[in-house]
Amino acid sequence: MSKENIHAVFSLALSGFSLDVKLDLPGHGVTALFGHSGSGKTTVLRCVAGLIQAPGGFLSVNGEVWQDDEQGVFLSPHQRSLGYVFQEASLFAHLTVRKNLEYGQKRVPEKSRKVGFEQALELLGIESLLARRPEYLSGGERQRVAIARALLTSPKLLLLDEPLAALDQKRKNEILPYLERLHDELSIPLLYVSHSLDEVAQLADYLVLLDHGQMIASGPLQETLVRLDLPGAFTEDAGVVVETIVGAHEEADALTRLDFSGGLIYVALRPESVGCRLRCRIHARDVSLTLERPAATSILNVVPATVIGTAEAEPPAHVLVHLDAGGTPLLARITRRSRDRLGITGGLAVWAQIKAVSLLG
Amino acid sequence: MEPLNTVDLSAVKLTIKLATLTTILLLFIGTPIAWWLARTKSRLKGLIGALVALPLVLPPTVLGFYMLVVMGPQGPIGQLTQALGVGLLPFTFPGLLVGSVFYSMPFVVQPVQNAFEAIGERPLEAAATLRAGPWDTFFSIVVPLARPGFLTGAILGFAHTVGEFGIVLMIGGNIPGKTRVVSVQIYDHVEAMEYAQAHWLAGGMVLFAFLVMLSLYTFNGSSNRRMS
Incomplete structure (x- = not known):
């Protein structure tokens, strides 16, 4: 268990689906979990967040153990220093954008706050939205606020579950540059779930391919994309x-x-x-x-x-x-x-x- | 002629006191039940849900009869209250309160449960990933989002308690100042052929019921528009 990586072992058997992965991921940069729907990529992300407990699982993030069932260690999601951006808008409908952003930030001790409020606003371009309620935002704006809200907890790991999947191409193009900026300007490692090779190609440094709950390949993006031993499902769009x-x-x-x-x-x-x-x-x-x-x-x-x-x-x-x-x-x-x-x-x-x-x- | 005599007024006061206390108790008792019903995957959900909903379909006299038996000197609750030194509950205000709580339970639990279910899993998960523990999440996210459900539950619980008759008669009897509520008082007036007195109380109830329903529909209408 090194201090500079994310080590995860999860296995789960649900009705009609089983997950069995052992991942060793870099502790920095953008790692994409790529696969078709039903490949288990979102399940992996939920296990990392602690929203699902894979029995007998293990997870360490840059030296911190979040789950080690053998030792009886399992941190609840709210005890893990992570940010999570869900596929669809998950903003709190009864709070303004400002209150949404402050929700996570004020629950983090002051000395652990590394991402500044102004910095997050500027990074996601949402300065003008603060007084609005979520219902008056476009889909793209909501996702940007959700990303900023997650960032403001100064997480040690940012999890993004297909944050663009519910948006049309125009909105995707509106958000992608902001995600690239996160990559370039913050030193927070990102785990990015996607079934779009275009998004993965644009953002990721490291690629994990999942299929039917199994990891079928993982490695640096360029190297993994040219591997010839992968099943046809991936070479179609090679x-x-x-x-x-x-x-x-x-x-x-x-x-x-x-x-x-x-x-x-x-x-x-x-x-x-x-x-x-x-x-x-x-x-x-x-x-x-x-x-x-x-x-x-x-x-x-x-x-x-x-x-x-x-x-x-x-x-x-x-x-x-x-x-x-x-x-x-x-x-x-x-x-x-x-x-x-x-x-x-x-x-x-x-x-x-x-x-x-x-x-x- | 006085519209309401002192006996009438004491019945009105008693009714308001009973409905208010019942509503407050139900918000405390009903909320955890509604939460459990909304979140559980237990097989007991159907059973508990059906028990809570039972007063919706049972004649109040049936419910009142069994509560009378259970709280009476030979009943298990009666034996318990006697052992605790509080005496017997039937024909007392606390007894009436216990009966009302059971009788009006579904009117509070169901709107609150529906509101909890409508919130869904996602806001709770989002709050957890933003460092909010379960209690924190409940008070900062669930309660504000379920506010329309709480309001509907409180209004219905209050109004339904005001309107109960059969169960009051069975458990509470007809003791002025202790258990004689408005609905029973109206019955007494009619029995005594005091139609004018009955009109004042009955008319007041109609107005009250109408205002309750009006506020409910106006409120729900506007909050539905806001949600969509």
């Missing part, structure tokens, strides 16, 4: 996350150049200034391979790469190819026939043509 830096704006063509370790890619002109970090996601289905550098192609982004390995994918006509582009992992989805015709196998040098890049944030 893709990688690439950390880039804005290299230049080429206004004449309305393009922005993004630099990464494997080369450079061009995207439609971005508002971020040169030098900014930008995450983007490249889907395996948007990457095709050629053996020689294509001379005449309309595809703008072509980077050299080396084949690491290949794996079967769904449907069976396809295979996934794991590539290394100057240290950045990439995935390509090509047909089995193309693989055989081009003789694609580990160690081969190829050119990856990237048809589309989705920018996160």
